[in-house]
Amino acid sequence: MLLAHKLASREYKPGDTVINVKNIEIGKNKTIIAGPCAVEDEETMVYIAMELKKMGAHILRGGAYKPRTSPYSCQGQGKRGLEILNTARKESGLPVITELTDIRNLDLLCQHADILQVGSRSMQNFPLLKELGRIKQPVLLKRGFCATLEEWLLAAEYILNEGNHKVILCERGIRSFDSYCRNTFDINAVPAVKNLSHLPLIADPSHGTGRKELVAPVARAALAAGADGIMVEVHPEPEKALSDGHQSLTLEQIHQLIADLKPFYSLIS
């Protein structure tokens, strides 16, 4: 099967793309991205960031603008969320990643975030992808929950084709017929995409499973299959999280996970 992507392909660039974010080399060393689904109050965010920094996590995640299925669900704190994230960034020294949902917020996010995230529902928002192709920040492009590998790589191609070569792919689970899990983490996609493309690939086992008890085993699996890192939802008190508490790890659990993953690093290269 011949896929139609070009700039994203191994044929175009045989060696791995390594993306440097404040001395974190994504695509070279295993990268741990962690944080709450939605940005919380400032005190909590700073606390989470400091704790994550101590454990050895590399990047802080947190949503300020939240894409929600229902208009009646919390839509995120918006600009105030970005400011809180910025404070947590400064206090902890961790770079931050946050999601862009509205093309009109692009400049604002570029001022506050080290990496911009494209969510699963926006993977084929082509005007947004084109604009992200013209910025300097790296872009983490989540796979659409019903996107084929080809559609995903062609979405990356939209960004690359405009001149931004710092694209990080993120597998976050696909929609299947079974409702036991919120999504089905597509483990095949990890080695398949690493074969097809030179871009770094991060695994998101939180959305990929939707169940906190499955996050750690699927995180291990993703690294064993060749992922360049993981992105995990964390909250000090998951039952009080503004969203996604059912799939968030506690700080103790993420601490344990980071420790458990380290021996895998040397086995897989």
Place this chain on the structure above:
Amino acid sequence: MLLAHKLASREYKPGDTVINVKNIEIGKNKTIIAGPCAVEDEETMVYIAMELKKMGAHILRGGAYKPRTSPYSCQGQGKRGLEILNTARKESGLPVITELTDIRNLDLLCQHADILQVGSRSMQNFPLLKELGRIKQPVLLKRGFCATLEEWLLAAEYILNEGNHKVILCERGIRSFDSYCRNTFDINAVPAVKNLSHLPLIADPSHGTGRKELVAPVARAALAAGADGIMVEVHPEPEKALSDGHQSLTLEQIHQLIADLKPFYSLIS
């Protein structure tokens, strides 16, 4: 199963919503929307529009801004496409519908189109939906190709909740495991959504099948199941169409289809 939509629900509004576009009553009388996938040159567009008008089609479709899987595929004629569409509108007297892909083009489209279309890939582009909730034109909201009924109705809810009550739903096929057809037209969705919601529902058998020989039988089926109309891709010479030629009907075929559908109108009401 309780779904979470409110303003879109039959409980909120028991009677059918009827949307008037230049005296065409969508939701009351069966509506035929037809035209090419992408706007073609002016002469061809005017010709198609005049022919469709003669046959009894009600609304002209044509894409000026095209969402395409690959950045290397034709992206539509943009503003020039809108102007051509406008000419065809004036010449034929048919109202026109065209797709909004970029929130920044909203004003421009509002000036040129009678109905704005949200494509399948944009169904959960929430900032776009919110803006469409503030305009006067009706919005045709295509179902995402992997969206549940609840997600679809909640996307409509985003528009309704901002004050625009003129939302037309469009079933256009879902993604399944079988690759014989491009998509699987979800016939169950037609009576299910008509039960769940007061909004008009249009069927798109062109995208719903992806094969021209299946368009007419699936169009008949959709009306028999209770759809308020159909949207069909048409081209005088499908093999020369700028896109979607494999699923476009010729003008003779759409003429025949419109004639074949008429006896169904009285059977289903």
Place this chain on the structure above:
Amino acid sequence: MLLAHKLASREYKPGDTVINVKNIEIGKNKTIIAGPCAVEDEETMVYIAMELKKMGAHILRGGAYKPRTSPYSCQGQGKRGLEILNTARKESGLPVITELTDIRNLDLLCQHADILQVGSRSMQNFPLLKELGRIKQPVLLKRGFCATLEEWLLAAEYILNEGNHKVILCERGIRSFDSYCRNTFDINAVPAVKNLSHLPLIADPSHGTGRKELVAPVARAALAAGADGIMVEVHPEPEKALSDGHQSLTLEQIHQLIADLKPFYSLIS
């Protein structure tokens, strides 16, 4: 796309296959198959059969051996069920169809049934298909709920290839990502399979939707798309049915449905 079936193909036999069961010509005239999911007590079965005969239904369905997801669910009445079915057959004059789940019951079922049904879960039970290729009775072959069109036609090919040319295909819905309906009736499959094959095609909107309020509109849609008939679950008191009550019509509802379908017969041929 070239499919690999041969004996089932239109290329092999351009004209429609018509299967005669006690003067009912399946594939020529629209056929109504109705009855309870599982065979009930004798009095109820005879009552249902007599009522269906009066309404103009053509064939009586009823399961004696039931394939159930759980070993703890009712597994059918077995041989006693066949005897009851036989009584209803004699009293009403309606031919009967029942499901074969165990290859070792083949002779027994051949003695009691006019048509043998292969259920969705058995569509790729190849030893069973081969044995059914050697009997005289027609076989109704349900599509597996995750079978492609090609897999379905090749399952028919197993029967045809052994010498039994009386195969009736039955579309009964596929499994999709949306849980609103139990299954998604694949309306595209109706005209697609009628194009690909000369075999008669029956639609099962009861399993195809899993919701009684959707049975009638999807039955209409299936006929409008070209199906040769419908198979519907019926029960005098659905809430007391041994199984599938949630998708069974009452006798009044099936009466109404049969009347509503008649005007469609002349429109579609």
Place this chain on the structure above:
Amino acid sequence: MLLAHKLASREYKPGDTVINVKNIEIGKNKTIIAGPCAVEDEETMVYIAMELKKMGAHILRGGAYKPRTSPYSCQGQGKRGLEILNTARKESGLPVITELTDIRNLDLLCQHADILQVGSRSMQNFPLLKELGRIKQPVLLKRGFCATLEEWLLAAEYILNEGNHKVILCERGIRSFDSYCRNTFDINAVPAVKNLSHLPLIADPSHGTGRKELVAPVARAALAAGADGIMVEVHPEPEKALSDGHQSLTLEQIHQLIADLKPFYSLIS
């Protein structure tokens, strides 16, 4: 979500089930099952078996009765295949596993095989499952390619409920919308099923990916997620294999894989 299985559940039996086959303890130590898709000629089978034994594989697989989508594809060597498998078993000392497709072959297979396999297409062949509940051999129950976790565990329940407690589950990939891989290995199912059930779980990355270059990374991933072993298709000359050559490893590749997996054993327990 409450699932309906009982005897298969952790609630019923908290400790892991360990199944002893000729001193191989499935469910306790990581188990490697390998061999060709279909039994080949005797010389090749004995050679493969001897080589696998040397490398440290534990169980030999090979199909004598092959379920094939088309009646025109090779259907396996049948009884002769079982005899060849038996010779390879004696020469190598490896226990063998082979698939039961026809309930009428049960006694024959019980004489020749140490473990009986239920294929994906037979997972809901309930009469077959019941008979397998009455034998002494362990049964490896593959997940149907569209079966939910609940349906899979309830299929196991059919066997357990008849008295055979030696059931080994096998995840072999599910059917998704993406055609890049033949199937999508469901990595979530590995820890989910280990949580829900005490039964051993084997991963089949050959069918789970359908692409030889993905077998090793997905095998590693499955062990990292908690699988009790792997089942892999192997052939000395994949391009000459009677079936499934595109997903078979060479003997050199399986040798390398077994070596690569060993360090994982101690990390995951």
